[in-house]
Amino acid sequence: DTGVSQNPRHKITKRGQNVTFRCDPISEHNRLYWYRQTLGQGPEFLTYFQNEAQLEKSRLLSDRFSAERPKGSFSTLEIQRTEQGDSAMYLCASSHRGTGTEAFFGQGTRLTVV
Amino acid sequence: SQQGEEDPQALSIQEGENATMNCSYKTSINNLQWYRQNSGRGLVHLILIRSNEREKHSGRLRVTLDTSKKSSSLLITASRAADTASYFCATDTQGGSEKLVFGKGTKLTVNP
Numbered sequence: 001d002t003g004v005s006q007n008p009r010h011k012i013t014k015r016g017q018n019v020t021f022r023c024d025p026i027s028e029h030n031r032l033y034w035y036r037q038t039l040g041q042g043p044e045f046l047t048y049f050q051n052e053a054q055l056e057k058s059r060l061l062s063d064r065f066s067a068e069r070p071k072g073s074f075s076t077l078e079i080q081r082t083e084q085g086d087s088a089m090y091l092c093a094s095s096h097r098g099t100g101t102e103a104f105f106g107q108g109t110r111l112t113v114v
Numbered sequence: 115s116q117q118g119e120e121d122p123q124a125l126s127i128q129e130g131e132n133a134t135m136n137c138s139y140k141t142s143i144n145n146l147q148w149y150r151q152n153s154g155r156g157l158v159h160l161i162l163i164r165s166n167e168r169e170k171h172s173g174r175l176r177v178t179l180d181t182s183k184k185s186s187s188l189l190i191t192a193s194r195a196a197d198t199a200s201y202f203c204a205t206d207t208q209g210g211s212e213k214l215v216f217g218k219g220t221k222l223t224v225n226p
Binding site for chain 1: 145147149154155156157158159162164202204211212213214215216217218219
């Protein structure tokens with residue numbers, strides 16, 4: 001399967017713990033995006049990488065959130081000191097040429113903070 | 115904040131009927147996209163329409179764009195039970211940002 005892969009698919013964590021999610025984009029795509037989606041809402045943009053450079057960050061990305069894309073391949077999204085409000089689906093997407101073309105989304109990581 | 119607003123929020127139809135969903139947005143755009151999301155899954159791209167286009171077709175899908183009204187519509191003809199999903203419009207934002215801004219979606223149920 002050459003689509004966008006996200007791991008894990010589900011994560012349950014206790015409040016205050018740190019969690020890390022991984023996204024493997026389509027190999028030839030240089031653009032990678034993270035979105036967050038809560039129940040009944042559309043996805044909200046978190047951050048964007050072009051190759052290894054993080055070029056855009058939403059104000060939603062508080063200082064407890066950090067994202068990396070070493071070597072411009074896979075990306076990780078870490079949430080430190082999780083809060084119940086962090087419970088959401090975290091979606092990763094990649095594209096070849098930016099918003100003028102389609103973005104390919106992974107299946108998402110569903111985070112539940114208890 | 116979310117730019118797009120889909121209407122209706124929920125739509126229930128019988129198989130074979132047409133489904134129309136509308137999207138309104140607030141700021142000038144370069145293009146608008148429609149995505150489908152099955153329950154608890156990732157989003158699948160359906161169609162992209164550029165700001166200088168008024169109508170686009172793809173299979174059973176027809177999308178229109180009215181930039182003067184800042185609105186778009188998605189028509190699914192001859193719907194099937196497999197079309198049951200949530201449908202989202204997404205717009206880019208002029209000014210060099212790479213982010214897509216999604217609406218809250220329309221939840222479509224096609225009854226067999």
